[in-house]
Amino acid sequence: MGLFILRRVGVMLLTALCLTFIVFFLTNLYPNLEKLAKTQGNFRMSDEQVETWLGNRGYLEPTLIKYGEWLGVAPGYVIEGSDGEIRGRCFNSNDNPDEAPKFCGVLQGDWGFSTVFKEPSSDIIATRLGLTGKLMLWVLIVMIPTALIVGILAGMREGSVLDRSLSTFSIATTATPEYVSGVIFIAVFASSAVGLKWFKGSATSAMESANFENFALPVITIALYGMGYVARMTRASMAEVMTAQYIRTARLKGVSFRNIVMKHALRNALIAPFTVIMLQVPWLLNGVVIVETLFNYKGFGWVLVQAAGNNDVELLLGVSVVSVVVVLITQLISDIGYVYLNPRIKVS
Amino acid sequence: MEPLSWGEIIARIFSDLTPTWIALVVMFALSFFYKRKLGLYGKLFDSTIGMIGLAMVMFWVFTGIFSAVDMIGTHDPLGQISGMKNKVPGTPVRGNPEGVYEYYLLGGDNLARDVYTRMVKGSWEVIKIAPFATIFAFMVGITLGLPAGYYGGRLDTFLSFLANLILAFPVILLFYLLVTPEIIATGIPVYMAGVLFIFPIVFFVILFNSRFYTQPNKRNIYLAVTILLGGWLYLGIAWNADPLGIVSFPPNVLVVFVSVVFVNSPTVFRIVRGLTLDIKTRDYVAAAQTRGEGPWYIMLWEILPNARGPLIVDFCLRIGYVTILLGTLGFFGLGLSPESPDWGSTINDGRKLLSVYLHPALAPALSLLSLVLGLNLLADGLREESLRD
Numbered sequence: 001m002g003l004f005i006l007r008r009v010g011v012m013l014l015t016a017l018c019l020t021f022i023v024f025f026l027t028n029l030y031p032n033l034e035k036l037a038k039t040q041g042n043f044r045m046s047d048e049q050v051e052t053w054l055g056n057r058g059y060l061e062p063t064l065i066k067y068g069e070w071l072g073v074a075p076g077y078v079i080e081g082s083d084g085e086i087r088g089r090c091f092n093s094n095d096n097p098d099e100a101p102k103f104c105g106v107l108q109g110d111w112g113f114s115t116v117f118k119e120p121s122s123d124i125i126a127t128r129l130g131l132t133g134k135l136m137l138w139v140l141i142v143m144i145p146t147a148l149i150v151g152i153l154a155g156m157r158e159g160s161v162l163d164r165s166l167s168t169f170s171i172a173t174t175a176t177p178e179y180v181s182g183v184i185f186i187a188v189f190a191s192s193a194v195g196l197k198w199f200k201g202s203a204t205s206a207m208e209s210a211n212f213e214n215f216a217l218p219v220i221t222i223a224l225y226g227m228g229y230v231a232r233m234t235r236a237s238m239a240e241v242m243t244a245q246y247i248r249t250a251r252l253k254g255v256s257f258r259n260i261v262m263k264h265a266l267r268n269a270l271i272a273p274f275t276v277i278m279l280q281v282p283w284l285l286n287g288v289v290i291v292e293t294l295f296n297y298k299g300f301g302w303v304l305v306q307a308a309g310n311n312d313v314e315l316l317l318g319v320s321v322v323s324v325v326v327v328l329i330t331q332l333i334s335d336i337g338y339v340y341l342n343p344r345i346k347v348s
Numbered sequence: 349m350e351p352l353s354w355g356e357i358i359a360r361i362f363s364d365l366t367p368t369w370i371a372l373v374v375m376f377a378l379s380f381f382y383k384r385k386l387g388l389y390g391k392l393f394d395s396t397i398g399m400i401g402l403a404m405v406m407f408w409v410f411t412g413i414f415s416a417v418d419m420i421g422t423h424d425p426l427g428q429i430s431g432m433k434n435k436v437p438g439t440p441v442r443g444n445p446e447g448v449y450e451y452y453l454l455g456g457d458n459l460a461r462d463v464y465t466r467m468v469k470g471s472w473e474v475i476k477i478a479p480f481a482t483i484f485a486f487m488v489g490i491t492l493g494l495p496a497g498y499y500g501g502r503l504d505t506f507l508s509f510l511a512n513l514i515l516a517f518p519v520i521l522l523f524y525l526l527v528t529p530e531i532i533a534t535g536i537p538v539y540m541a542g543v544l545f546i547f548p549i550v551f552f553v554i555l556f557n558s559r560f561y562t563q564p565n566k567r568n569i570y571l572a573v574t575i576l577l578g579g580w581l582y583l584g585i586a587w588n589a590d591p592l593g594i595v596s597f598p599p600n601v602l603v604v605f606v607s608v609v610f611v612n613s614p615t616v617f618r619i620v621r622g623l624t625l626d627i628k629t630r631d632y633v634a635a636a637q638t639r640g641e642g643p644w645y646i647m648l649w650e651i652l653p654n655a656r657g658p659l660i661v662d663f664c665l666r667i668g669y670v671t672i673l674l675g676t677l678g679f680f681g682l683g684l685s686p687e688s689p690d691w692g693s694t695i696n697d698g699r700k701l702l703s704v705y706l707h708p709a710l711a712p713a714l715s716l717l718s719l720v721l722g723l724n725l726l727a728d729g730l731r732e733e734s735l736r737d
Contacts, residue, residue: 011509018513023525031530168397171728175721177672179679179695180713183702187710191703201703282518289520290679294699301520305680308524320521327516 001339008335012328016321023320024067027313033059036311040115056081058089070112070317072105106321112314116306121318124303129322131207132288132299135218138210139284143223143230144277150227151234151273156261158239167235173228178290182221186294189217203295218295222287226280230273237272241265271341278334282327349450352438357453361464364453367419371410372403388660391733398729404722408715412475415468422449423462425469425689432456434705437463457694457708458701466689467711473690474719477601478670481608482663485670487548488609489616490659494647496617497624508621511614519611520676526607527682537603541586544609549578558644604683608673612666619662623655630654657734661727668723675716691716 026032036059037050045053054060058069058077068074069089076089090110091100104110111122154166176184188194190201199217206214241247242265250260289301296302300319307316352360362369383390392398414420423429429452431442437455441448454464496504531537552574560567584595585602597605627633628651636646677683678692686693691712698709 015509015513015516019517022517023521026525026531026536029531029534029536031533032528035530167728171724172721175668175724176717177675177720179675179692179699180717183695183699183709183713184717186699186702187706191706193704193706282516285518286520286676289518290676293680304518304521305524308521311530320518323518323521324516327518331516 004339005332005336008332012332015328016324019324020071020317020321021067023317024070025063027311027316028059028063028066032311032313036115036313039310052082055079056083056085056087058087068105070105070314072103072107072110074105075102076100076104111318114307114312114315116310116312116315121315124315125300125318125322128298128300128303131297132292132301134210135215135222135288135292135297135299136281136284138215138219139222139226142219143227146223147227147230147277148234148270148273151231152238152261152266152269154231155235155238155269156242156265158242163235167232170228170231170235173224174232175228176225178221178225178287179294181224182217182291182294185217185221201295203297207298218291218297221294222284222291225287226284230276230280233276234269234273238265238269241269244268271338274341275334275338278330278337281330282323285323285326349440349444351436351440352451352453354438357438357451360451361453364422364464365411365420367414368407368410371414372406375406376403388730388734391736392726392729395729395733397725398733401722401725401727401729404718405726408471408719408722409475411468412471416472416476421465421468422451422453423465425466426461426687428460429456430460432460432462434458434701434708435460436705437707454711455705455707457697458705459697463708463711466694467691467715469689470691470694470712471715471719473684473688474671474674474716477605477608477674478667481605481670482612482667484544484548484605484609485612485616485666486659486663487551488544488613490620490652491547491551491554492613493617493620494624494651495643497621498628498643498647498651500625504621507617511617514610514614515618519673520680522611523607523677523680523682526610527603527677532599532603537599537606538587540610541602541606544606544613545582545586549574549582552578554644555648558642558648600683600685604674604677607683608670611673612670616662616666619658620655623658624651627651627654657731661731661734664723664727664730668720668727671716671720671723 033054034050037053038045041049041053051060056079058066058079061069061077065074069076078086078088080086088100090102090104101108109122111120111125113119114121114124117124150166150170154163154170157163185199186201189196189199191197198213200214201217203214203218206218247260247264250264255264285301288299289304291297292299292301293305300322303315304319304323306312307319379386379390379393383393392402411420429441429448432439432452433456435452435456437453439452439455440450441452444450452462452464454462454467457463457466492507496507525531526537553571556567556570556574560570580590580592581595584590585597588596588599590596624647628646632654633646633650636650641650674690675692675695678688678690678694679696681693681696684690684693694712695709695716698705698707698712702709
């Protein structure tokens with residue numbers, strides 16, 4: 001088991017390195033840098049001016065070296081610019097270059113500086129991640145029990161009317177992406193055209209104080225899309241368990257249906273959904289981006305859109321590191337949990 | 349003129365969609381009549397859910413096709429008529445100009461364009477991209493997944509690592525990185541298209557070669573046709589260098605197409621690999637090996653046909669997922685041109701005024717929902733019918 005985890009962590013680190021390099025490479029392509037120079041410097045810069053601007057700020061070094069600097073395994077650049085000013089990766093314009101550390105990258109805890117928000121990337125990511133964490137927590141609290149109950153109810157009597165209607169419901173939710181259900185919810189529950197006005201169509205105020213009125217719609221929108229899939233997996237797993245021999249034995253012994261479901265079937269039927277739920281978390285990230293844009297909730301997904309839209313390189317890298325790590329950790333947990341929960345699988 | 353009531357609006361939309369209804373009725377009548385001769389497709393007509401799904405999907409397919417040839421749709425999807433901004437459904441066109449349809453059946457959007465026509469035209473934007481992108485993703489996934497599952501070992505480790513790498517990427521981040529004008533300027537999408545679009549040609553070449561290499565005459569004909577036709581399309585689509593100048597692909601559509609294929613092929617790869625791992629232990633594969641068949645023959649003519657059930661079901665689901673992805677791209681204003689009537693962009697346009705005017709966003713949202721729901725129901729029906737035998 002220890003070796004298994006160790007190997008998985010190794011693969012995970014390799015994946016994270018590859019992915020961040022891809023993001024780094026794509027954001028550091030010359031047309032992107034040119035756009036960055038023009039938005040940061042001056043929109044009317046000539047091509048030569050763009051080149052000196054980028055050169056003075058160390059953007060024109062080879063990609064691999066820049067990547068090493070960002071990671072913190074290569075010494076940060078110190079360049080005496082064509083305008084005579086000395087700029088370096090590890091110090092600001094008013095610091096003494098000699099006292100600055102040689103290495104400053106992600107490994108040293110320096111996540112860079114956001115060019116859009118004018119703040120250190122790590123601060124932005126930390127606060128925004130907290131806000132999204134709140135959203136995700138409520139999504140999971142709503143989604144998991146509902147999905148499991150729907151799946152178990154549908155799977156315990158396969159082919160019944162209850163099964164048919166609940167299955168159709170879960171198919172319908174998987175067919176409704178967040179930007180569709182969100183729009184429908186706002187139209188029905190928050191617009192003045194329909195006039196119900198039960199909830200608010202914007203979740204901006206939920207960033208400080210979340211309450212039912214301003215937080216329910218975004219939470220339901222994300223939870224609904226993820227729910228259908230988990231419910232269908234639970235149903236399949238439950239239906240399979242209900243046909244097993246030991247359930248039949250229990251039935252023949254005269255155990256009541258209620259006890260069969262609660263005491264015998266549930267425990268085995270919940271192994272598969274556990275993996276699915278964990279693997280669903282990265283998908284929720286997509287939903288988070290859409291819903292945060294739609295409801296104007298300024299969390300992690302909103303930052304992703306802002307960073308990517310403005311080619312804010314270091315913030316975007318930070319965002320992608322965090323999201324990739326979230327994806328990989330959930331995969332790891334789901335693998336380990338599956339082995340742990342299911343005694344029939346032995347890892348060697 | 350008086351605005352239309354809801355009954356009249358529905359009746360007018362119904363009559364505008366006449367070509368679609370005719371096509372649907374003809375298709376269902378023919379399919380019912382020849383149901384027993386049509387294999388799995390015919391069996392679909394035994395399942396209510398499958399039929400409902402098929403009807404919903406084909407409704408949008410026919411609507412898309414007929415709107416592309418201008419048999420459906422009342423106005424110009426880009427045309428603005430002054431005074432029609434954000435008007436409610438059924439509003440008569442101001443001033444009643446000559447030669448223009450008298451009403452905006454589903455109202456006007458914030459640029460005074462007809463919502464109904466844009467909704468109908470939007471279906472064509474989906475129909476012309478989603479199925480083909482899915483087919484390409486399947487070609488890539490099958491061509492790589494079969495050998496990964498069949499040979500195993502290093503090849504499998506390497507390809508699975510690559511697939512997991514792409515799958516670990518948040519889709520939206522990938523889209524934001526790939527589908528920008530700056531990236532199009534670097535030519536990266538073209539190179540990706542160059543790599544991804546070669547797979548169908550490779551697939552068919554191997555497919556025919558492994559089957560007919562004992563009959564060189566037949567094989568040569570098949571291969572020549574595949575390479576000529578495939579190469580011609582390949583040059584036109586990927587490199588925009590068709591020597592005849594017929595096939596071409598606008599660069600912003602190409603980048604959307606490529607990124608959708610790129611995101612979907614790893615999942616297909618994993619499914620095909622899993623199925624291959626399962627099927628290669630069967631007796632008929634061992635029999636083929638004993639006969640001395642080549643590995644590609646076994647993969648493509650023994651394993652692949654026996655994996656078709658789950659693959660067909662996933663194909664339907666995947667078209668739905670691609671539709672959702674295309675909508676996501678439109679929703680974030682990536683790729684397609686801003687005036688494009690595709691559903692994602694239209695929802696994005698409409699959502700800004702959602703609390704006051706519902707119709708511009710609601711019409712495309714419900715359309716997208718019904719198409720994807722139809723595809724999911726269709727997949728469910730197919731799964732049920734294919735499990736039955």
